Amino acid sequence: MFTSNLKNTTETQPLTVINSLVRFSFRTTQPATTALNKGASRRLINDAKADKGSTRVHNKLLERKGTIIGKIGSLFNSTSKALRERALPDPTGGYYLKAADVPHVQQIFDTAQAKFSTLLAELMRVYDQIPRPALGAMAGEVYIPTACEFAARYSMVLDWSNKSTPISGTVLEGVSNETAARVRAESQKSEARNFKAAHAEPVRDAINVLSKSLKAVTTGKRLHQSALDKIDAAADRLKDMNWLDLPELRQLSAVLRPCAVDRGEIKTDADKESVAKRIKEAQRAANQTLSDLGV
16 A cells, blocks of 8 residues: 655755755757748738638758757757756756766766767758758748858757755845745745655656556567566666655655566466556556655
């Protein structure tokens, strides 16, 4: 039986942990590979006798898949994923990170930054060779940026912040003592709630894994061991990212373990039904945990 006592967690515990963390944010920008064709949009609306603004025509300017543009996009995605592996999301923006993991995250970014510079240089060299769909009669109605203009719209930034405490007294100078005390108290409560809510991320990851594993078990298709091993990995992540040592996450991790059975033990339909039942119970427990976390 999965039980919850998350609401009994004190407000001081999250703040104590938060003060030993840093925050980071990772931002990227990419140029568009399509452009709005206003002339074609007007013609389509007029021909269809439709309302003004009801339709927009976007022309594809450059191919992304299989080109240097796609490579840069993949680098951004893989870097973001790698940076977040040891972090918890701050609901107000950015990510919480243990101070000990700062060098690890910085190294990931530095390596990605070097690759990014190399890819941008390659983009400049091959820009004119990137496939471009023939626009026919619409050619000339949209502007295709130059290589320099296109490359200039890329960016990849890692920002650090050691702001890990709620509103301090110094920013409340000139405010009455009673109001300042209330603001500080509410700020602490908000910070504690946000940090608890951050622990929902590994729970969501677990729910996603359980959903895919349940489908693999029940569809009748060939069941691979990897589908079950991922449940064990999700249980490990729940344990590793439980920085508040929340009993709910510990319990949920324990509920997931029996779902990660050896594929060789599943020989009959009854065996499959048994595993499916465990996974469904784990899903219920995980959804209950999200509810308890207030998300």
